[in-house]
Amino acid sequence: MSTVTSIPKIRVNRPWQRTVLSFLVAFGPGLIVMEADNDAGAVSTYMQAGGQYGLHLLWVLVLLLPICYFVQEMVARLGIATGKGHAAMIYERFGKAWGRFSLFDLLAVNFLTLITEFAAISLAMRGLGVAPILSVPIAAVALVGLIATGSYRRWERIVVILCLLDLTWFITAALLHPSWSAALHNTLIPSIPSTGKTGDLVFLIIAIVGTTIAPWQLFFQQSCVAEKRLRFADLKWARLDTLIGAVFSILVAGAMMLTGAFAYNHHLPFTDPAQLAQSLATVLPHRSGIFLHHALLLLMVNAAVLGTTAISLASAWAYGEVAGWQHSLHKKPTEAPGFYAIYALCVFAAAGIVLVPHLPLQLVIVSVQVFAGLILPSAIIFLQLLLNDRALLGDRWVNRPWNNWINWSIVAILFALSLLLAAQILVPNLFA
């Protein structure tokens, strides 16, 4: 009785206020996982898609929206039902061999992704006049400091604010005066660019899929939901959170593509977003050019920071779950040293590698996309099997038949893309 009365309650005056507040207290993991997926690699890929093919690939994003939502909804449901992370569930239900195999895959692809995040920070800050030798270590220390306060709530609030900063993408896209009717047309009606089905186009579409749905997202959201201790009654809010996150993330991705399409329309060649930002500063009128230059570079840093904290946490949570260590942002570093050490190790090692001179970063970026695209379908298969585990979840939480139809279709599509990717790696001129 005394336990119940000591629980802090937030009083409200109207039922609708309770509904809104119930959503707000559960809100966070869905938005964060989706928006953190618009990381540095995603910025580069979407802008490259816009730069090479204009608005022709906007429809791909629309197709990816339901895929993102349905996959992440399963993860949120599993997290709420079990209160445990994804790695822990694979370990417990499929055994040590599969658990370690999945963990190794996750850690490897996550680490490669982290290198790309720091590469983006280095590139963007150099564009703003800060040398990498300063910007990269400072960013790494700040990213470790972000989680080291022993408060999940603090971390979540800061990261949600960083996610909302991505609203600036809509301003940058609008300032470039895109053709909105053409954008709407290409969003709703799939079209193939006039260049036809070239190897580059196939690879770019696979890269867009690979960057929009990444394996770390499964692990991250489930652990995050468990960390937040979402209750059974919060499932509907977690679903809404995930849906809002998915829609927001796809809209932001569209804004990135619109920004890249400016280069396509004005014949501005670029190899990375920082170079495009530089071109915009010279091509546009002074004030808007400077604003867009700074905004794009800072948004690149923001994307990399979001990606780094989410991906490093996904690794640290997963490793802690499998190793049986304390693995919680509610714990102080002294109470969960292994968990914080893994996070810090991921961040500092990736930052250190970026500072190595003459590192082939483009090769690392491509490797990440290929590797992530390869392991994603198998990660979703485990998720699908877990969501059909009636012995564990009972009738209430397992997938309904329509869930299974949708999800197996998603697995089939992703496998087809994965095989296409494999074929292109083995026979590089397949679609030439």
Next chain:
Amino acid sequence: MSTITTPTVPNEDLYVIHPLDDVHEQKCTSEGLGLMHLTPTVRFALTTLRVYLIAMTLVILYRIATLAHLLPEHVH
């Protein structure tokens, strides 16, 4: 004679508890369940998947090593 018309919901229900402040729920647990029962077909599919992943990882590593010029020339 009460003249109260609102709220329609009893006042004690009008509060929200943050999930982190709430009492812990009894979650679904795998304790005592052991490993998931897999049919031979699923087991075969998973094993095939593992072989495919290992093989593809090696192919990708080879391709990356080639692109990074880490392999001797005669291997190309």
